[in-house]
Amino acid sequence: xxxxxxxxxxxxxxxxxxxxxxxxxxxxxxxxxxxxxxxxxxxxxxxxxxxxxxxxxxxxxxxxxxxxxxxxxxxxxxxxxxxxxxxxxxxxxxxxxxxxxxxxxxxxxxxxxxx
Amino acid sequence: xxxxxxxxxxxxxxxxxxxxxxxxxxxxxxxxxxxxxxxxxxxxxxxxxxxxxxxxxxxxxxxxxxxxxxxxxxxxxxxxxxxxxxxxxxxxxxxxxxxxxxxxxxxxxxxxxxxx
Numbered sequence: 001x002x003x004x005x006x007x008x009x010x011x012x013x014x015x016x017x018x019x020x021x022x023x024x025x026x027x028x029x030x031x032x033x034x035x036x037x038x039x040x041x042x043x044x045x046x047x048x049x050x051x052x053x054x055x056x057x058x059x060x061x062x063x064x065x066x067x068x069x070x071x072x073x074x075x076x077x078x079x080x081x082x083x084x085x086x087x088x089x090x091x092x093x094x095x096x097x098x099x100x101x102x103x104x105x106x107x108x109x110x111x112x113x114x115x
Numbered sequence: 116x117x118x119x120x121x122x123x124x125x126x127x128x129x130x131x132x133x134x135x136x137x138x139x140x141x142x143x144x145x146x147x148x149x150x151x152x153x154x155x156x157x158x159x160x161x162x163x164x165x166x167x168x169x170x171x172x173x174x175x176x177x178x179x180x181x182x183x184x185x186x187x188x189x190x191x192x193x194x195x196x197x198x199x200x201x202x203x204x205x206x207x208x209x210x211x212x213x214x215x216x217x218x219x220x221x222x223x224x225x226x227x228x229x230x231x
Contacts, residue, residue: 102160
């Protein structure tokens with residue numbers, strides 16, 4: 001069974017500082033990987049996704065993530081955080097199946113941005 | 116293009132009552148999913164429709180939950196009777212397909228259900 005671990009429940013970062021959110025997954029083959037963000041009062045918005053190819057993936061809002069097969073990781077990074085990045089971030093893995101593609105989510109990391 | 120919409124945004128009901136949640140997927144998306152996040156836990160998959168057929172309902176917690184997607188358009192999720200542990204946020208998502216870039220799931224804003 002697939003699983004996702006986000007080791008950090010909360011992270012506090014100063015505005016303008018860099019941010020890295022960790023994600024480790026467990027899956028028997030190459031998975032589809034996703035990062036979603038949920039801002040207060042909003043739904044889940046897709047930041048970026050990895051299906052295949054280049055292991056460094058660029059997303060929206062200046063975010064990027066790197067797929068490292070050897071470490072079963074898909075960490076999310078942003079070089080300079082803005083106050084509007086305060087939100088909860090979710091890493092998810094999707095199974096590559098002939099049909100049916102439920103996502104398995106990590107527990108989420110809540111990011112607080114200090115001025 | 117309209118996104119995934121869910122109704123209501125909030126619902127407060129008493130234990131034993133019935134609640135029906137509605138999800139309207141993005142037009143043309145055959146795949147529709149329900150997920151749930153209970154307090155302090157992960158977002159968990161409930162079930163997946165392909166058009167009007169249930170493709171995977173392995174995440175449905177028990178038979179108090181009934182999901183339908185008549186005509187392959189909108190979907191409803193009924194909880195009857197509701198229990199305290201059903202409280203949480205129920206998300207709906209839709210996708211065009213299930214391979215490659217059509218795999219991408221678009222989420223609605225969620226329905227926050229509180230059972231008292």
